Amino acid sequence: MHWLILAMICAISLGAADALTRHYFRDYRGWELVLLRFAAPGILLLPLAVANPIPASLPPAFWIGMLVLAPLELGAMWLYVRAIRDSPLYLTLPYVSFTPVFNVLTGYLFLGETISTRGFSGILLVVLGTWLLNVDRSAQGFLRAGFAPLRAITRERGSREMLIVAVVYAVTSALGKQVMGYATPESFGAFYFVFIGGIVLAATLVLRPAGLRALARRPLPLLLVGGMMAVMVVTHFIAIAAVEVAYFLAVKRSSLIFAILFAMVLFHERPSGRHLLASVLMVAGVALILI
Numbered sequence: 001m002h003w004l005i006l007a008m009i010c011a012i013s014l015g016a017a018d019a020l021t022r023h024y025f026r027d028y029r030g031w032e033l034v035l036l037r038f039a040a041p042g043i044l045l046l047p048l049a050v051a052n053p054i055p056a057s058l059p060p061a062f063w064i065g066m067l068v069l070a071p072l073e074l075g076a077m078w079l080y081v082r083a084i085r086d087s088p089l090y091l092t093l094p095y096v097s098f099t100p101v102f103n104v105l106t107g108y109l110f111l112g113e114t115i116s117t118r119g120f121s122g123i124l125l126v127v128l129g130t131w132l133l134n135v136d137r138s139a140q141g142f143l144r145a146g147f148a149p150l151r152a153i154t155r156e157r158g159s160r161e162m163l164i165v166a167v168v169y170a171v172t173s174a175l176g177k178q179v180m181g182y183a184t185p186e187s188f189g190a191f192y193f194v195f196i197g198g199i200v201l202a203a204t205l206v207l208r209p210a211g212l213r214a215l216a217r218r219p220l221p222l223l224l225v226g227g228m229m230a231v232m233v234v235t236h237f238i239a240i241a242a243v244e245v246a247y248f249l250a251v252k253r254s255s256l257i258f259a260i261l262f263a264m265v266l267f268h269e270r271p272s273g274r275h276l277l278a279s280v281l282m283v284a285g286v287a288l289i290l291i
Contacts, residue, residue: 006239007251010232015258017228019266024221030081032211035204037077040215040226041233042197048234049190054183065179069172070196076168079161087158095162097127097253102170103246110174113244118288125285126250132277174245180237189237193230247289 083092100123107113180188240248
């Protein structure tokens with residue numbers, strides 16, 4: 001079960017990165033956040049990519065896959081930050097939880113992976129827990145709060161955008177694992193973010209150099225977020241190579257629990273009973289996956 005340890009490290013580092021991003025960069029523009037989440041870890045991972053390079057001779061399928069993955073990743077991140085900027089979080093974030101459900105299909109189509117009935121039940125519990133973490137606390141009644149995001153899908157652009165993000169992430173996670181088969185998890189993870197981070201950095205230098213100056217004004221938070229994202233990247237690709245994509249993504253979604261815990265410890269936020277119930281459901285879901 002070494003993949004589970006790595007998946008939990010991945011979730012913890014992603015939760016820390018999310019909490020730090022929300023606290024220190026909540027007033028930044030969408031493109032600056034995309035730059036933060038891709039270019040900063042890409043730069044930090046550059047020494048690892050040089051020390052552990054991908055194979056010198058790779059088939060065209062590898063590079064075609066990379067050229068497909070890069071715009072999908074950038075587009076998904078852009079939709080993600082725009083959705084949480086323009087729409088209430090309780091109407092947008094629940095839809096990210098559907099990624100491992102969609103992975104059941106994409107994992108089969110891209111990789112031929114199948115999951116058990118018990119494992120799928122565990123995935124659904126994680127999805128339900130993630131949903132509860134983000135429903136509207138101000139709504140009158142539990143059911144009304146829980147179904148608010150579903151009602152919003154017809155009228156709230158951010159909800160539709162986040163659902164697209166979940167579908168795209170289901171595709172990139174499965175396709176990324178397929179492309180990784182031409183290299184090794186250790187070398188591919190660093191290269192992947194150096195490649196995409198380099199694209200974002202080059203585009204910023206040409207089109208929006210002010211974005212670099214804006215991030216540079218907060219060097220320590222920039223380094224912390226970049227470092228946590230770098231840890232997330234390395235553990236993500238090593239863990240996902242050892243288990244079905246849907247199972248890994250379900251465990252990774254526990255990052256929301258860790259984001260709440262980091263917010264409690266670092267920024268003195270207090271969770272509600274709903275948060276605790278959601279956490280129990282997510283842990284139970286992960287346990288079903290592992291049985």
